Amino acid sequence: SQQGEEDPQALSIQEGENATMNCSYKTSINNLQWYRQNSGRGLVHLILIRSNEREKHSGRLRVTLDTSKKSSSLLITASRAADTASYFCATVPFQGAQKLVFGQGTRLTINP
Amino acid sequence: EPEVTQTPSHQVTQMGQEVILRCVPISNHLYFYWYRQILGQKVEFLVSFYNNEISEKSEIFDDQFSVERPDGSNFTLKIRSTKLEDSAMYFCASKRDSANTGELFFGEGSRLTVL
Numbered sequence: 410s411q412q413g414e415e416d417p418q419a420l421s422i423q424e425g426e427n428a429t430m431n432c433s434y435k436t437s438i439n440n441l442q443w444y445r446q447n448s449g450r451g452l453v454h455l456i457l458i459r460s461n462e463r464e465k466h467s468g469r470l471r472v473t474l475d476t477s478k479k480s481s482s483l484l485i486t487a488s489r490a491a492d493t494a495s496y497f498c499a500t501v502p503f504q505g506a507q508k509l510v511f512g513q514g515t516r517l518t519i520n521p
Numbered sequence: 522e523p524e525v526t527q528t529p530s531h532q533v534t535q536m537g538q539e540v541i542l543r544c545v546p547i548s549n550h551l552y553f554y555w556y557r558q559i560l561g562q563k564v565e566f567l568v569s570f571y572n573n574e575i576s577e578k579s580e581i582f583d584d585q586f587s588v589e590r591p592d593g594s595n596f597t598l599k600i601r602s603t604k605l606e607d608s609a610m611y612f613c614a615s616k617r618d619s620a621n622t623g624e625l626f627f628g629e630g631s632r633l634t635v636l
Contacts, residue, residue, distance in 0.1 A: 442624060451525075451612055452564065454624035497564065507569035507577040508554065509625060514563060 414512050415498055421518040428485040430515040432498030433478075439501055441474055442509065443483050446495045455483075455496075488519045523547045527613050527628035534603055535636055542598045542631045544613030552616040553596045554625065555588065557581070557609040564612065570596065603635045 415432050422428055434441070440459045444452040458465045458474045458481065465472045471484040485492055495516050499509040526545045534540050546553050555567040568578040568588055575588065587599045596615075600607055610632050614625040 444627075446564075449610075449630075451627040451629045452614075452625075454626070457624055507552065507571065508566040508579075510566060511556075511564040 415496070415515045417515060418513065419516045419518070421520060422488060424488060424490055424519050424521050426488055428488050428492070428517055428519075430483045430496050430517070432481045432483070432512055434481075434498070434500050434512075435479065436500075436502050438476075441472075441481050442499045443470075443472060443481075444497045444499060444511070446497065446514070448494070452497065485517075488517075490519050490521045493517060493519045523626075525613055525615055525626050525628035527611075527631050529631055530629070531632045531634070533634045533636065536605055537602050540600045540603055540607075540633060542600075542611050542613075542633070544596045544598070544628055545594055546596055546613065546615030547617070547626055548594075550615035550617045550626070552576075552618075553588075553590070554614040554616070555598045556612045556614060556627075558612065558630075559609045567598070567611075600633075603633075605635050608633060608635045 415430055438460055440457050442457045443455045445455050446452045456467050456470055456472050458472050460476055469486045474481045481498055495514040497511045497514040499511045502510050528543045553570040556564050557567055558564045566579050568582045569576045570588055585601045589597050610630045612630045613628045616623050616625050
């Protein structure tokens with residue numbers, strides 16, 4: 410089973426609109442991270458939110474974390490065509506684990 | 522800005538051949554990882570490496586796989602006898618901080634095609 414599961418799996422919106430992607434996870438976490446992957450490229454870290462934080466901003470990105478519901482959301486405001494990419498949430502699945510576990514990702518397409 | 526570099530960017534090999542994928546992590550990082558991504562699928566953890574030994578590995582990382590940090594700079598993934606299902610993009614990543622904190626820095630990946 411996956412630690413992180415994103416929804417929707419695919420999202421297509423018009424440039425300028427806001428994009429919201431959600432992530433659910435199963436176990437307690439130390440932090441939750443969001444990564445972006447352009448087609449055929451490596452993953453790029455976007456933002457990290459710790460388990461004791463509820464909301465975090467970075468530029469046009471806003472991340473929320475609800476540990477009681479084991480869920481997180483990533484909001485991209487005023488989307489641009491260049492935001493077209495896949496977005497993954499990732500968590501460390503248990504205390505002492507060395508790895509990040511990634512979800513299936515949301516494929517975001519911004520239409521100009 | 523420091524980055525993780527991977528070579529080769531693309532390798533085509535015959536089934537049963539040995540493959541070595543190379544990575545140069547960011548120089549002051551302490552934790553190293555290999556992940557793989559089969560086309561169109563999610564990014565899967567293979568192995569983590571710290572203090573010159575494997576700290577964690579997934580069930581994908583069987584006896585056909587090995588990792589090595591031969592010279593304090595390179596971090597390699599070896600697949601001893603490749604199978605068709607090993608075809609994937611392989612990503613190296615490194616991290617500076619302790620395991621439960623901080624971001625991973627990924628390379629651009631090595632695409633492996635097994636024929």
